[in-house]
Amino acid sequence: MLTKSVRYLRILVMVVVLGMVVAACGGQSGSDTTSAPDAPAETEAPGEEEPSGGGEAQVVDLTFWTFVQAHADFIESQAADYNASQSDVEIRIESTSIDWDDMHNRLLIALQSGTGAPDLVDVEISRFGPFSRGEVQLHPLTDIVERNSENLVSERLAPYMVDGVPYGIDYHLGAFLMYYNTEITDAAGVDIDAIETWDDYIEAGLKVKEEVGVPMTTIETSGGFSLNGLMLLNGGGRYDASNNRILEDPANIEAAEFIQDLIFEQEIAVAAPGTHHHAVEFFESFNAGGSASLWMPQWYMIRFPENMPDVEGKIKVRPLPAFEPGGAVTTMGGGTGTAITRQIDPDKVEAAMDFLEFAKLTYDAQVKLWTVLGFDPFWLEVYDDPALQEPDPWFGNEPVMASIKDMLDRLIPEYTGPHYAEISARMGDVMAFDLFVDQKPAAEVFAEAEAEIAGME
Amino acid sequence: MLRAPKSPRLLGGEGGVGQERRPGTPFLQRPGVVATVFLAPFLVLFFVFRVWPIISAVSISFQDIQSIGQGEFIGLGNYQSLLDDERFSAALRNTAMYTGGTLLLLVPIPLMLAALLHSGSVKAPGAFRTILFLPLLAGLVVVGVVFQLILSQNGVMNAGLGLFGLPSLAWLEVPELALPSLLIVAVWRWTGINIVYFSTGLATIPNDLYEAAVIDGASGFRRFLHISLPLTKPIILFVSVLTLIGGFQLFVEPFILWAQQGGVGPNRAGMSIVVLLYRTAFTNFQLGLASAIGVVLALIIMVTAIIQLRAFGFFSRDETGSGRRRRSR
Numbered sequence: 001m002l003t004k005s006v007r008y009l010r011i012l013v014m015v016v017v018l019g020m021v022v023a024a025c026g027g028q029s030g031s032d033t034t035s036a037p038d039a040p041a042e043t044e045a046p047g048e049e050e051p052s053g054g055g056e057a058q059v060v061d062l063t064f065w066t067f068v069q070a071h072a073d074f075i076e077s078q079a080a081d082y083n084a085s086q087s088d089v090e091i092r093i094e095s096t097s098i099d100w101d102d103m104h105n106r107l108l109i110a111l112q113s114g115t116g117a118p119d120l121v122d123v124e125i126s127r128f129g130p131f132s133r134g135e136v137q138l139h140p141l142t143d144i145v146e147r148n149s150e151n152l153v154s155e156r157l158a159p160y161m162v163d164g165v166p167y168g169i170d171y172h173l174g175a176f177l178m179y180y181n182t183e184i185t186d187a188a189g190v191d192i193d194a195i196e197t198w199d200d201y202i203e204a205g206l207k208v209k210e211e212v213g214v215p216m217t218t219i220e221t222s223g224g225f226s227l228n229g230l231m232l233l234n235g236g237g238r239y240d241a242s243n244n245r246i247l248e249d250p251a252n253i254e255a256a257e258f259i260q261d262l263i264f265e266q267e268i269a270v271a272a273p274g275t276h277h278h279a280v281e282f283f284e285s286f287n288a289g290g291s292a293s294l295w296m297p298q299w300y301m302i303r304f305p306e307n308m309p310d311v312e313g314k315i316k317v318r319p320l321p322a323f324e325p326g327g328a329v330t331t332m333g334g335g336t337g338t339a340i341t342r343q344i345d346p347d348k349v350e351a352a353m354d355f356l357e358f359a360k361l362t363y364d365a366q367v368k369l370w371t372v373l374g375f376d377p378f379w380l381e382v383y384d385d386p387a388l389q390e391p392d393p394w395f396g397n398e399p400v401m402a403s404i405k406d407m408l409d410r411l412i413p414e415y416t417g418p419h420y421a422e423i424s425a426r427m428g429d430v431m432a433f434d435l436f437v438d439q440k441p442a443a444e445v446f447a448e449a450e451a452e453i454a455g456m457e
Numbered sequence: 458m459l460r461a462p463k464s465p466r467l468l469g470g471e472g473g474v475g476q477e478r479r480p481g482t483p484f485l486q487r488p489g490v491v492a493t494v495f496l497a498p499f500l501v502l503f504f505v506f507r508v509w510p511i512i513s514a515v516s517i518s519f520q521d522i523q524s525i526g527q528g529e530f531i532g533l534g535n536y537q538s539l540l541d542d543e544r545f546s547a548a549l550r551n552t553a554m555y556t557g558g559t560l561l562l563l564v565p566i567p568l569m570l571a572a573l574l575h576s577g578s579v580k581a582p583g584a585f586r587t588i589l590f591l592p593l594l595a596g597l598v599v600v601g602v603v604f605q606l607i608l609s610q611n612g613v614m615n616a617g618l619g620l621f622g623l624p625s626l627a628w629l630e631v632p633e634l635a636l637p638s639l640l641i642v643a644v645w646r647w648t649g650i651n652i653v654y655f656s657t658g659l660a661t662i663p664n665d666l667y668e669a670a671v672i673d674g675a676s677g678f679r680r681f682l683h684i685s686l687p688l689t690k691p692i693i694l695f696v697s698v699l700t701l702i703g704g705f706q707l708f709v710e711p712f713i714l715w716a717q718q719g720g721v722g723p724n725r726a727g728m729s730i731v732v733l734l735y736r737t738a739f740t741n742f743q744l745g746l747a748s749a750i751g752v753v754l755a756l757i758i759m760v761t762a763i764i765q766l767r768a769f770g771f772f773s774r775d776e777t778g779s780g781r782r783r784r785s786r
Contacts, residue, residue: 101719105739111525112744132740134524142626222630247769273610275630276717422741425719433632433724452543456523456743 014173057083062344063118064093067100071122071171071336072154074372078359080112093120100124110343111137118345119352123168123406125159125335129421131167138167139340139349142373143350144357145169148379152361155413156378160337162243163215168337169360172375175330175404175411176229176320182396183314184292187364188212192318198258200390201321204266208292211339215291216268223276224427225333230255231330232412234323238424239417247423247450248443256435256442263408263436283307295320297333298376298404305394316396319407329414330404378402383408419453426452518748528745535747535749545750547725548733549757551636555729556704558640559647563700564693567648570765572604572681586656589649597646601713604642608714614641632726641726644709647703651696658692659685694769698762705758706731730754 066072072095079093104127110116145166158170180192188211190204191235205216220226236251262269274281287308319329383405391397434440473749513679522528539545607613608628615625628638670680712720721728738747
């Protein structure tokens, strides 16, 4: 028979074990409750002095979330260069690359719950909207932007601005370009350098269709790049410079009708195989010479060697045709802004800002955007750097970046606003299909979109 | 002969929970206290991870939350906006059609296949059953990616159609084929497990009944219709309810099949309620509206399941012993 004390002891052990189980389940409350598995814990207090090299450097640990491993590698590499460039501060980046959707979801939850967000984070342009609503949970980057404003293509800062305050620094300009497969255009007797306006483009397209028997271009029917590119080029877009929604702007409707005409009237454009320009079906088709050209942002260049190897050397990059002689020949598409969250330790803000400026807003950093990441910089002088003047054998042995420089004075910026993400979704989900497959009247499609977005407010 | 246990503490007899305790029992040895301590881990976890989120979701569904850290009580505003929301009606329609489709395919086909296996007319039924069960072992994400390739323009499905001289179909690109694509995935994945359920039910039917029916000259079809079918009614009910709930919770398949479009499919033809909920919560960050969608979805599943249970006579007396009322008396 058990004695009373043994019974008490057993019950006590049971209660302790129970307490430990409960504590283990909820024990993360002090750290990262957003279950970011790779987010490292702070290992030392900010400002802690630690020997670095020959002198005493202030060690600053910064956590960084991104959804592109190449971005993580770039930022880490820039941190190494930053540390080598001075001896006052040693930046240590703990980067975590998470799936695109998952990363933005975790960031939202972390900011909403007030804990668990990284110090630095990449926010993709189409997911920036929710972060810009209400009290912005990102640090204003006004100081570092203003210090460099005269060198920057200011339009590139627009997507990450709320009420004129910048909150993100992009990785590229994202200039829209026309990619021509010169094997096809040459076979059709088309001189791509003679294409200056969309009328010229249509004429060339008719020639290609007649001589070679392939469409001049393809249009995304489940994505927004084909539509949004021309909406912006025509002076429209989703938001204006004051962050006001302008979906029903006549410029947008005209642009959509213009694309409809390319498909249904001139019949020189078709729906992109696989419905968008990142589909395997599209890559296979373009790789096999299924169409003569397409318009996508500059960062799409890196898709060619990866996915369409057979067109190596045949692709030449040119500005978009203008709607009117002398009109705009490019605009911006896509983007990812690096931001500093408000959950960063206040003691680290200055160092983080300084590092971000070094990593993105210096001449050398902008050169690396091209040489390391393959993206078009948004720093004007950089385009004269020898590294950007080198011909690219993959793209007709031409200096692609030099061509982009010539377009910069005819560049239309893109502005964002609180419901940019929802409009992006609507464009890809419904609008592109309605317009370019079902041939619905453009005014009706934009009115329906506006009604849906307005209903969310 | 069994004897009644002497220790009331063990079986909750005299002195059990809610009953008069023996005078003088120390507090920590009282059956009620011990039971509470043992149940506490489950209850705490259940409350924290199940009950509290449900209460929170209902509470949030009455608020307008569209920016971080801010919310405003708007009563039934989110529910009202759902009534006019074209996306919600599209998602509801898609999900209802998918659920209806799975009920039509995933109950009769596995039942008939299970009956076929049970009849003994199939050689190596175990191997057959295993092969049909294997798809369940594959992760849903893997299944989605594989079917994305199978259903692509140059995929295996179109190659198969080509063998019969049929034209290729843009399975994942046209709205009309979005639902059939989802159903193809569902049938491939869930048929096997439903066969296992039905096989279990069929195995409990006494063989005497079939032998008597054979002596009476009943054909295989009549034996299935008059013996197998009525006596597997509880299993049919079980599978139907599972299929119904699974259908309304559709998420991963469209999310992977149309990954580039955020899981909505061509012209939103593949958008399920849960996909809409997910996008509303995270892409749009409208937490109040998303919670309202969740609450409505829960109500829809609950009401539909009750209707289904009632239609199958679950709440009434029957001869098969599946009636709850009868068993509880």
